[in-house]
Amino acid sequence: MDSCAQLLLITCPSRWPRLPALGEACLKAYLEANEIRTDVLDLNNYCYSFVNDELKRLWELPVYPAFSAGLWNHLEKKYRFEFESILSAIIAHPAKTVGLSVWHSSKIFSQKLALYVRQHAPEKRIVAGGPEVTLSSLEKNFSAGNDFFYADYCIAGEGEYNLLNLLTKLLQTNVNYYDFLETDPDSLPAPDYRQIFPKPYRYPNTRPVWMSRGCIRRCAFCVEHALTKRYRQKRPEAVVRELNALHSLHGVNHVIFYDSLINGNIRLFEEFLDRMIDARTAVKWEGQLLIRPDMPARLYGKMKQAGCYNLFIGLESGCDRILSAMRKGFSTNDAQDCFKACSDAQLHFEVSLIAGFPTETQADFESTLDFLKKNARVIPKIAQVNPFMPLAVSPLLKDSGKQVICESPDLVLTRVQRIVDVCRSNGIAVTPAYVNNLMAQTAGFDTETGSMIIH
Ligand code: SF4
Numbered sequence: 001m002d003s004c005a006q007l008l009l010i011t012c013p014s015r016w017p018r019l020p021a022l023g024e025a026c027l028k029a030y031l032e033a034n035e036i037r038t039d040v041l042d043l044n045n046y047c048y049s050f051v052n053d054e055l056k057r058l059w060e061l062p063v064y065p066a067f068s069a070g071l072w073n074h075l076e077k078k079y080r081f082e083f084e085s086i087l088s089a090i091i092a093h094p095a096k097t098v099g100l101s102v103w104h105s106s107k108i109f110s111q112k113l114a115l116y117v118r119q120h121a122p123e124k125r126i127v128a129g130g131p132e133v134t135l136s137s138l139e140k141n142f143s144a145g146n147d148f149f150y151a152d153y154c155i156a157g158e159g160e161y162n163l164l165n166l167l168t169k170l171l172q173t174n175v176n177y178y179d180f181l182e183t184d185p186d187s188l189p190a191p192d193y194r195q196i197f198p199k200p201y202r203y204p205n206t207r208p209v210w211m212s213r214g215c216i217r218r219c220a221f222c223v224e225h226a227l228t229k230r231y232r233q234k235r236p237e238a239v240v241r242e243l244n245a246l247h248s249l250h251g252v253n254h255v256i257f258y259d260s261l262i263n264g265n266i267r268l269f270e271e272f273l274d275r276m277i278d279a280r281t282a283v284k285w286e287g288q289l290l291i292r293p294d295m296p297a298r299l300y301g302k303m304k305q306a307g308c309y310n311l312f313i314g315l316e317s318g319c320d321r322i323l324s325a326m327r328k329g330f331s332t333n334d335a336q337d338c339f340k341a342c343s344d345a346q347l348h349f350e351v352s353l354i355a356g357f358p359t360e361t362q363a364d365f366e367s368t369l370d371f372l373k374k375n376a377r378v379i380p381k382i383a384q385v386n387p388f389m390p391l392a393v394s395p396l397l398k399d400s401g402k403q404v405i406c407e408s409p410d411l412v413l414t415r416v417q418r419i420v421d422v423c424r425s426n427g428i429a430v431t432p433a434y435v436n437n438l439m440a441q442t443a444g445f446d447t448e449t450g451s452m453i454i455h
Pocket of ligand 1: 215216217218219222223224225261290314
């Protein structure tokens with residue numbers, strides 16, 4: 001622990017526990033480069049490390065709202081000693097400011113932690129930021145005093161410039177602070193993953209990294225454009241240097257690009273691939289690929305040569321009418337060409353789908369099933385099938401004045417199940433956790449026993 005630290009950044013549960021948080025590592029690196037001493041505590045992984053295997057299993061489910069909501073109470077009851085020990089360490093930490101990167105899944109835990117800090121260390125100031133603050137701040141009738149009443153300051157938008165500004169200029173004032181200042185990617189140092197009270201991760205030699213922020217698309221259901229206003233990319237030379245340093249200094253051999261897409265700028269993406277090939281970089285990588293009709297075929301082979309071991313591709317639908325309504329920017333023919341090119345280059349990839357997008361008819365849905373059957377030979381795996389979720393600041397809801405008619409949940413779940421069945425009977429693998437994921441969306445959580453309650 002740095003006894004001079006001015007800021008303690010805490011990653012609250014529940015978040016995916018297998019890797020450290022990228023955002024906090026980026027903030028620490030940037031603030032320390034600007035002489036703000038910063039400690040990071042991954043409270044999510046710290047608590048995950050002391051719970052039993054059944055709770056660990058529930059923790060890994062990607063969407064389980066009742067678990068997120070009940071976890072604090074469960075830890076207080078069943079793991080009192082371990083939980084109180086780490087809470088005491090937070091209170092005793094010398095930093096005057098506590099920063100919380102709030103996600104939807106950590107919203108309730110963050111609030112409880114902030115109130116705990118308020119009660120036991122009222123002299124500390126609390127800053128809330130992260131995607132939940134950013135998205136909430138764009139909603140009509142938003143009021144920080146209601147949604148984030150526990151925070152002295154709220155930051156919307158990217159954290160680096162905003163947090164530095166807040167800590168160096170404004171912290172004496174007693175106002176809530178919103179800004180969408182964007183960072184210049186080339187001005188940012190590599191993420192710094194050092195932590196206080198670190199616990200081992202399940203993927204010890206893997207790190208999350210990034211080479212771009214934002215997205216070049218504006219799909220109807222997605223809120224990415226609200227989180228980051230503009231698409232920007234780091235210099236490929238800097239990205240390759242970062243990966244090499246992770247390997248030589250920290251033994252990292254796999255990285256996951258958390259970018260919305262890795263091929264937003266085709267010229268820079270190709271330069272990245274060429275540099276990885278030339279440098280014979282030992283680090284293998286995965287990332288999200290956008291289906292782009294304008295992507296040259298040669299890039300698929302280069303991705304393989306450059307160490308790509310997996311791609312995540314947002315197909316979302318196998319029906320051209322729905323793809324157009326979603327504003328995905330590609331057709332089913334483009335998707336087919338992309339999947340075939342991946343297969344020819346021996347690139348493993350996983351696909352996501354959305355069931356029940358507004359106006360999806362039974363015939364549209366059957367087109368998706370037909371697409372999957374037709375392309376089963378080249379699609380290795382379905383990573384996710386999500387029921388359509390209406391998100392308040394998505395283009396679809398904004399453009400329609402929030403008047404979106406959704407299919408009935410029962411019908412959507414039936415469609416999800418049919419997709420699974422068609423995939424399995426046609427040899428396409430399906431991520432097993434996602435079936436539980438569906439159940440977990442509506443399941444309860446017993447805070448006494450730490451078990452799932454199926455309704
Ligand atoms: S769904 Fe993917 S491609 Fe579309 S806007 Fe969101 S991040 Fe970009």
